[in-house]
Amino acid sequence: MIQCEGLVKIFKSSDVEVVALQGLNLTVNQGEMMAIIGNSGSGKSTLLNILGGLDRPTAGTAVVGDWDLLKMTDAQLVEYKRHTVGFIWQNNGRNLLPYLTALENVETPMILGGKRDRAYAMQLLEWVGLKDRMHNKLHQLSGGEQQRVAIAISLSNRPKLLLADEPTGSVDSETCDTIMGIFRKMNKELGVTIVIVTHDLTLAGKVDRIVAIRDGLTSTEFVKRNPNLDDEHGLSEAGAADIHEAFVIIDRAGRLQVPKEYLEALSIDNRATLEFDGERIVITPPR
Ligand SMILES: Nc1ncnc2c1ncn2[C@@H]1O[C@H](COP(=O)(O)OP(=O)(O)OP(=O)(O)O)[C@@H](O)[C@H]1O
Numbered sequence: 001m002i003q004c005e006g007l008v009k010i011f012k013s014s015d016v017e018v019v020a021l022q023g024l025n026l027t028v029n030q031g032e033m034m035a036i037i038g039n040s041g042s043g044k045s046t047l048l049n050i051l052g053g054l055d056r057p058t059a060g061t062a063v064v065g066d067w068d069l070l071k072m073t074d075a076q077l078v079e080y081k082r083h084t085v086g087f088i089w090q091n092n093g094r095n096l097l098p099y100l101t102a103l104e105n106v107e108t109p110m111i112l113g114g115k116r117d118r119a120y121a122m123q124l125l126e127w128v129g130l131k132d133r134m135h136n137k138l139h140q141l142s143g144g145e146q147q148r149v150a151i152a153i154s155l156s157n158r159p160k161l162l163l164a165d166e167p168t169g170s171v172d173s174e175t176c177d178t179i180m181g182i183f184r185k186m187n188k189e190l191g192v193t194i195v196i197v198t199h200d201l202t203l204a205g206k207v208d209r210i211v212a213i214r215d216g217l218t219s220t221e222f223v224k225r226n227p228n229l230d231d232e233h234g235l236s237e238a239g240a241a242d243i244h245e246a247f248v249i250i251d252r253a254g255r256l257q258v259p260k261e262y263l264e265a266l267s268i269d270n271r272a273t274l275e276f277d278g279e280r281i282v283i284t285p286p287r
Helices: 044-051 074-083 102-112 118-127 143-154 173-190 201-206 260-265
Strands: 002-012 017-028 033-037 059-064 085-089 161-165 193-198 209-214 217-224 244-248 273-276 281-284
Touching: 002 044, 017 044, 017 059, 017 217, 033 044, 033 173, 033 201, 044 059, 044 161, 044 193, 085 143, 102 118, 102 143, 118 143, 118 173, 143 173, 161 173, 173 193, 173 201
Parallel strands: 033 193, 033 209, 085 161, 161 193
Antiparallel strands: 002 017, 002 059, 209 217, 217 244, 273 281
16 A cells, blocks of 8 residues: 655755655555554654645655556646645644534535545444534534544545544543544544544553564564454553564665664674574674
C-alpha cells in the first residue's frame, strides 16, 4: 500500500534549511494497522502530511497504491486526497463544521466528492457509536464524540488508507480505548489500511506493528508476535517483550542506525570496527 524509499523533505525559509526527513524507508502492507512513534521533531507529522498529499516531498520515492506522490500533478493530488486517503488530526476542528449536524458533517465530503450516500453516512455514524446523536449539531457533542464524528468523516469517501495524527492526543483513556476499538473494527470490516502517528507508547499493544522514527529516519521496528491479540500493554510496560519482537531496520545499502545511547556507552564517535564471527556481527570501538 505504501512504499517510501530514500524519502527526503527539506523545509527552506529565507536563511535556514531544516532536513525533516533524511532518506526514510517505510513499507506498509495493504490491510495493516500500524503506528509510527518518535520524539518531538523526529519527522512523524512531516511523513504523514506527505502521505496525505498535504505536502510535497523533496526527493526519493513515495508511492501509495497506484499513486506516485513525487510525480503527481496538482489535479491528481486533489483526486488522491478525495478518494484514496482519509485524514484524522488531534485537533479535529480542522475536519468539522460546527453549525452542521453530525450526519451533515459526514455527508459534506461525499457531496464535494460528487456522490452523497446517506445510508452509508448513517452506517458510519452507527459504527462509531453515534447512532442516537447523528442529528445533533457538532457543538452539542463532547470532545470524544466529535473525534468519533471526525473518524466517520475520514471514512466517508471509502478511502483505502486512513492516516491519523495523534488521534487520541486530547481525549481521556476510556475514549482512547473506544477510538482504537473503532480503528480496529474499520480495519477488519472495511479492510482499510491504518497508519497512526503517536507519542503514546501505550497504544503499541493495539496495533500490529510499530515503526520508530529517529532524526528523520526509520530506526527500529516492533512486530507483534500474535497479530490476532489486542493487548493492554504498551511498549514501556513490563511484559512488552512478550508481545512485540524488536528489529533494527537495515536499508538496501546495508545501513542501520545504532542507538545513540549504545554509541555513547562505548564512547564510539565516528568510526568503529565490525567483526563477523559466523553468527553475529559485533561492533566495537576502535582500539
Ligand atoms: N513547515 C515547516 N517549516 C520549517 N520547518 C518545519 C516545518 N514543519 C516541520 N518542520 C521541522 O521539521 C522537523 C520535523 O517536524 P515534524 O513536525 O515532522 O516532527 P514530529 O515528529 O511530528 O514532531 P511532534 O511530535 O512534535 O509533532 C522539525 O525540526 C520541525 O521543526
